[in-house]
Amino acid sequence: MENAVSIRKLSKVFGKTPVLKALDLDLKKGEFAVIFGPNGAGKTTLLKLISTLIEPTGGSIIVSGFNTTEEPEKARKEIGMLSHDSYLYGDLTAKENLRFFGQMYGIKDKELGERISHFLEDVGLVTKADERVSTFSRGMKQRLSIARALLHRPSILLLDEPYTGLDPGASLVFENILKSPEFQESTKLMVSHDLERGFALCNRVLILNKGRFVYDGFKENLSGFEGFKEECGPMMV
Amino acid sequence: MIRSYYIAAKDLKAEFRTKQMLNSMFIFSLLALVVFSVSFGDFLGDAEKVEKLAPGVLWIAFTFAGMLGLSRTFVMETENGCLEALMLCPVDKGAIYTGKILSNLAIVFLMEAVTLPFFIILFNYNLDIRTLLLLLLILLLGTFGFIAVGTLLSALTLGTRTRELLLPVLLLPVLLPVLIPSVEATAGVLAGNNIVDLFPEIRLLAVYDLVFFVISHLVFEYVVSD
Incomplete structure (x- = not known):
C-alpha cells in the first residue's frame, strides 16, 4: 500500500537544542497512529513540520507524494490540522x-x-x-x-491534543466523525496525553521521547490497554 | 490574487463589525488637525504660511493615525492561532501579505477620505476638481508606500511584547523617503502647481512604492516563519 506520509532522517534544531533526531516514519493510507510521549519530547514540533508550519533542519517529509519543502502548497492541500487553538x-x-x-x-x-x-x-x-x-x-x-x-x-489529518476543551458531547461528535465512512480512508496522526482515548481510537502506537521514537507498534500486537500501559509506560517518563 | 481578496474581505468584514481600528484612527486624525488648526489660528488667513505648514500637518495626521491601524493589522490573526491557520492554507505567503495590504489600504483610505474635508475646511482651502484629483493621486502614492512598509514591519513586530512602541521606532526612519516627497508634492498641489511640475516627486513615490512592495512581498515569508 502507498505511504500517505513518509519521513526520512528528519531532524529539527531550535538554536542549539536538537528537538527531533533523525526520525524515520511511514504512515500508510487509512492508518490511525497516535503519538504519546512526555512534555518536550518533540510531538507538536513533528506535527508542525509535517504540516509545513516550520521547516526541517535536515531530512525530508513526503505528504501524499509531495515533498513539504519543495512543494509546500500542494502538501498543505492534503492536510487538515486540528490543534488545541481553535x-x-x-x-x-x-x-x-x-x-x-x-x-x-x-x-x-x-x-x-x-x-x-x-x-x-x-x-x-x-x-x-x-x-x-x-x-x-x-x-x-x-x-x-x-x-x-x-x-x-483532507487525506491526512493531524490532530494535536484534539480533546483539549472538548466536552463529552463534543468528544463523541469528534470520534463519530473520525469513524465515519467519509474519513475512514484518511490517514490520521494524533498527538495526545490522553492514553486511554488515544489508544482506543488508533491502530498504531508511537512513543516519542527526547526527539526519537522509542516505541512503534500496532495495537493488535499489544494485549489491550493494560498491556500497553505495562509495556510502554516506562518509556513515557 | 483571489486569495488575497478573500483575506482582505475577511479583515474588512471583521473591522466594519467592530470598528476598533477605524474609530481610533478617525479620532486621532481629526484631533491632530483640530489641535494644529487652533495652534496656527493666527496664521490661517496668511496663505503663504498655510501653504508651508498645512501639508506637513496633513501627513502627520495621516501617518500617526495610520500607524494606530497598522499596529493592529495582525492582532486578529494572533487570537486563537489564526495566523497558523492562514499559513496552513495552500497559498503563497505573499498572498497573505497582499491581502493585508489591500485591507489596510481600504481602511486608511477611508480614514483619509473622512479627514480630508475637515482639513480643507479647517485650513481654509478652496480646491478645484483638478487640484483635488492631483491631491488624491499624491495621497494614493504616499499611502501605498506607507502601507507596503508598515504592513511588513507590523508582521515583524508581531512576536514582540512592545509591539505598539517598536512599530513607530522601526517604521518612521524607513518612511522618510516616502514622507518627504509626499509632503513636498502635497505642498505643490495645494500651491496650485500642475502635474508636470510635480513629476519628480510623483516619480520618486512610484519608484519607492514599487521597490518596497516587491521587497516586502519577497521577504514576508521569512518574517512570518519561525
Missing part, C-alpha cells in the same frame, strides 16, 4: 469562518455552501451558524474547529 476568527460568524477557510482551500462556491451545511450539521451547530464565534463556549469553538479542519476533505 484557528477561528472571533468577530466572524461560524458560517463566515467556514466560508473563508473553504475559499482559501479553493473550494468552489456552490460546493462550499453544501459542505458548510453538512459539517455544521455534523458538529451540531446549525442553529448557531449565524452567530459570532466570540460568543461561543470553548466546546462549541472546538466543534466548529473540527468542521474547519475537515471542510476541504
Whole structure:
C-alpha cells in the first residue's frame, strides 16, 4: 500500500537544542497512529513540520507524494490540522469562518455552501451558524474547529491534543466523525496525553521521547490497554 | 490574487463589525488637525504660511493615525492561532501579505477620505476638481508606500511584547523617503502647481512604492516563519 506520509532522517534544531533526531516514519493510507510521549519530547514540533508550519533542519517529509519543502502548497492541500487553538476568527460568524477557510482551500462556491451545511450539521451547530464565534463556549469553538479542519476533505489529518476543551458531547461528535465512512480512508496522526482515548481510537502506537521514537507498534500486537500501559509506560517518563 | 481578496474581505468584514481600528484612527486624525488648526489660528488667513505648514500637518495626521491601524493589522490573526491557520492554507505567503495590504489600504483610505474635508475646511482651502484629483493621486502614492512598509514591519513586530512602541521606532526612519516627497508634492498641489511640475516627486513615490512592495512581498515569508 502507498505511504500517505513518509519521513526520512528528519531532524529539527531550535538554536542549539536538537528537538527531533533523525526520525524515520511511514504512515500508510487509512492508518490511525497516535503519538504519546512526555512534555518536550518533540510531538507538536513533528506535527508542525509535517504540516509545513516550520521547516526541517535536515531530512525530508513526503505528504501524499509531495515533498513539504519543495512543494509546500500542494502538501498543505492534503492536510487538515486540528490543534488545541481553535484557528477561528472571533468577530466572524461560524458560517463566515467556514466560508473563508473553504475559499482559501479553493473550494468552489456552490460546493462550499453544501459542505458548510453538512459539517455544521455534523458538529451540531446549525442553529448557531449565524452567530459570532466570540460568543461561543470553548466546546462549541472546538466543534466548529473540527468542521474547519475537515471542510476541504483532507487525506491526512493531524490532530494535536484534539480533546483539549472538548466536552463529552463534543468528544463523541469528534470520534463519530473520525469513524465515519467519509474519513475512514484518511490517514490520521494524533498527538495526545490522553492514553486511554488515544489508544482506543488508533491502530498504531508511537512513543516519542527526547526527539526519537522509542516505541512503534500496532495495537493488535499489544494485549489491550493494560498491556500497553505495562509495556510502554516506562518509556513515557 | 483571489486569495488575497478573500483575506482582505475577511479583515474588512471583521473591522466594519467592530470598528476598533477605524474609530481610533478617525479620532486621532481629526484631533491632530483640530489641535494644529487652533495652534496656527493666527496664521490661517496668511496663505503663504498655510501653504508651508498645512501639508506637513496633513501627513502627520495621516501617518500617526495610520500607524494606530497598522499596529493592529495582525492582532486578529494572533487570537486563537489564526495566523497558523492562514499559513496552513495552500497559498503563497505573499498572498497573505497582499491581502493585508489591500485591507489596510481600504481602511486608511477611508480614514483619509473622512479627514480630508475637515482639513480643507479647517485650513481654509478652496480646491478645484483638478487640484483635488492631483491631491488624491499624491495621497494614493504616499499611502501605498506607507502601507507596503508598515504592513511588513507590523508582521515583524508581531512576536514582540512592545509591539505598539517598536512599530513607530522601526517604521518612521524607513518612511522618510516616502514622507518627504509626499509632503513636498502635497505642498505643490495645494500651491496650485500642475502635474508636470510635480513629476519628480510623483516619480520618486512610484519608484519607492514599487521597490518596497516587491521587497516586502519577497521577504514576508521569512518574517512570518519561525
